[in-house]
Every structure is written in C-alpha cells, then in structure tokens.
Amino acid sequence: MPGTLLRVSATDIDLALRYLADVGITPIGPNRWRWDDTPPEEMSDEDVAFHTAFEITTDEDLAGVQRVHTALGLLDLTGAFEVLIHLNAYVLNNPDQEVANAFWAGFRDRMAVPKPIEHLRLHLTTFWFWRHTTTKTAFDALLGDDVRRLAADGHLPELATGSLHLRARHVLEDSGSVDWDDKRDVYQAAATVAELRPAVFRALLGSYHAVYGSLDPAEALTMLESLHLPADTEHLPQLHAVLRNGVANHYKDPAAWHP
Structure with a gap:
C-alpha cells in the first residue's frame, strides 16, 4: 500500500471506493484496477488518480467536506501526488472553514503513523512548508x-x-x-x-x-x-x-x- 493506513481513514477509503465504483472503476489487485469502459481497461494507481482526482474535488453532487474525505480516501488508495494537487487547489480556493478543518485533520491523521505516504510528505515540504504565505x-x-x-x-x-x-x-x-x-x-x-x-x-x-x-x-x-x-x-x-x-x-x- 502507498503508506501506513489508519483505521480512522477507513471511512474515507469507503467513500473513495464507492465513488470509483460509481464511475466503473474497481480494484483487482495491488496497483491494479479495472475500468469498465468501452473497451474495459486495466489501470494503475496513478491512472486512477489522474482520471478521478479532479472530478472528485469539483463534483457538485458532493458536499464540500465530503469532497475532502473522498479525495483523502483516494490518496490512501493510490498514494498519488495527483490527488494532492487537486485537493490542495480545492481547499485553497474554498472559503468554508469546515473544508479546511477536514483537510488538516486528515493530514494530521496521515502524519501520525510510522510511515506516512511518501507523496504527502513531499507535498508538505514542496508546497505548504515552502511558500511564505502558507x-x-x-x-x-x-x-x-x-x-x-x-x-x-x-x-x-x-x-x-x-x-x-x-x-x-x-x-x-x-x-x-x-x-x-x-x-x-x-x-x-x-x-x-x-x-x-x-x-x-x-x-x-x-x-x-x-x-x-x-x-x-x-x-x-x-x-x-x-x-x-x-x-x-x-x-x-x-x-x-x-x-x-x-x-x-x-x-x-x-x-x-x-x-
């Protein structure tokens, strides 16, 4: 798996899996997913993140906090930097404090494990801890x-x-x-x-x-x-x-x- 997963993030993972299932993407093994497109296609973790991270953070059918949790679940499943790019943009451009609170709570949980997701730590050092405004x-x-x-x-x-x-x-x-x-x-x-x-x-x-x-x-x-x-x-x-x-x-x- 991309990093040490938390029991508290299981709900986030469930949200992400349900979202992916609704668009025809299901896990079939480590770093392997099936997309029931025409024709069906096998995808990697990075592929899944590339095709769904932006959609999750811009899906108007999801409440703001739910978008954060679903995206965090996608991060847990894939470990992909692509997820962080779109989640970051969504949070920065959203004035809702509950969205920011959910985002930081999710990051705190994911940094509180023996081995955090590698791309999460990279994201912190190259964006949040790098820009004087953040x-x-x-x-x-x-x-x-x-x-x-x-x-x-x-x-x-x-x-x-x-x-x-x-x-x-x-x-x-x-x-x-x-x-x-x-x-x-x-x-x-x-x-x-x-x-x-x-x-x-x-x-x-x-x-x-x-x-x-x-x-x-x-x-x-x-x-x-x-x-x-x-x-x-x-x-x-x-x-x-x-x-x-x-x-x-x-x-x-x-x-x-x-x-």
Whole structure:
C-alpha cells in the first residue's frame, strides 16, 4: 500500500471506493484496477488518480467536506501526488472553514503513523512548508497549535509516545523551510521531550540545509546544545560549527560546511 493506513481513514477509503465504483472503476489487485469502459481497461494507481482526482474535488453532487474525505480516501488508495494537487487547489480556493478543518485533520491523521505516504510528505515540504504565505497556517495546523496547547497545560510529556509523537516527529523533520519565528517556540518545547530530541536535531539540520531553510544561528545553537546529543551523532559537529560561526543557511555559504 502507498503508506501506513489508519483505521480512522477507513471511512474515507469507503467513500473513495464507492465513488470509483460509481464511475466503473474497481480494484483487482495491488496497483491494479479495472475500468469498465468501452473497451474495459486495466489501470494503475496513478491512472486512477489522474482520471478521478479532479472530478472528485469539483463534483457538485458532493458536499464540500465530503469532497475532502473522498479525495483523502483516494490518496490512501493510490498514494498519488495527483490527488494532492487537486485537493490542495480545492481547499485553497474554498472559503468554508469546515473544508479546511477536514483537510488538516486528515493530514494530521496521515502524519501520525510510522510511515506516512511518501507523496504527502513531499507535498508538505514542496508546497505548504515552502511558500511564505502558507507555512504558518500549515505548521500550526499540523503541529504548532497542539504543542503550544500542551505546553500551556503542562502536558508536553504526551509528545513522548503514541500517534502524537509520530506526528510531531515527522512534522518537525519536514519543517526546515518554515519561518524561524513561526516555529522557534515549538522547537524549544519539543526539545524538552527527550524522545523528540533526535527529531528536533533533524529539524535544525533541515532548517540549515533546505534551499529556503530558516533559522537564527545564535538561537539555533543554543537549542542544539540543549539537546545533549551523543558526540558521535552524524553531522552534529558540522552543524555546531556553522551555527557557531553565524551561518544561517548552507546556500548562503556552501564552503562553511565541512564534511
């Protein structure tokens, strides 16, 4: 399957399967579908997504939230980037807050598994966490709001295990391009949870190496030292050195990073 599927997404999958069945598309095996067209045709996951993702997000017979859930089910079934392209466009152009809420809830669920759908993580890093107009919205919805709430309530240890830990780990690792001012406090809070310190390190590493990575060298250095990572952690000496020298991004001074 494209990624680890959740029990809570079974309803989304059912919606997608019903939609596909209504247009004559049924699963016949891994990455194999039958389309009862004239003549009948066998299709791959990518083929199915290509032929139905846009139709699902523009189907006026489906309520707005139902379009989101059906598209998310199609994503679970196919793992195709095509689904994310059309679902993303639909959500961005829809003023209904319930549509946005369903979208982010679906993304949170799908990031809270051991192995999220590969194209979902790629989509986050190349779109939502990449554009300055969307990074704060996406980061807060996927992790920031929850971490700040837990910090205010004194419940940060809840980030140490379970599905919330998995989501936090994945989102942190993918958040290098999020503006530093929008993620600093979340990184700092996560750094107090021992089980998340490796993820915070990878978040700092990504913040330095991503083309549009964002960090403040002095603040990031203080945070890095607070992690108390093993001395043999890969890339730890190099990251420590560039931050100590005040370099904020690899692409601003590539020669500063010494393998």
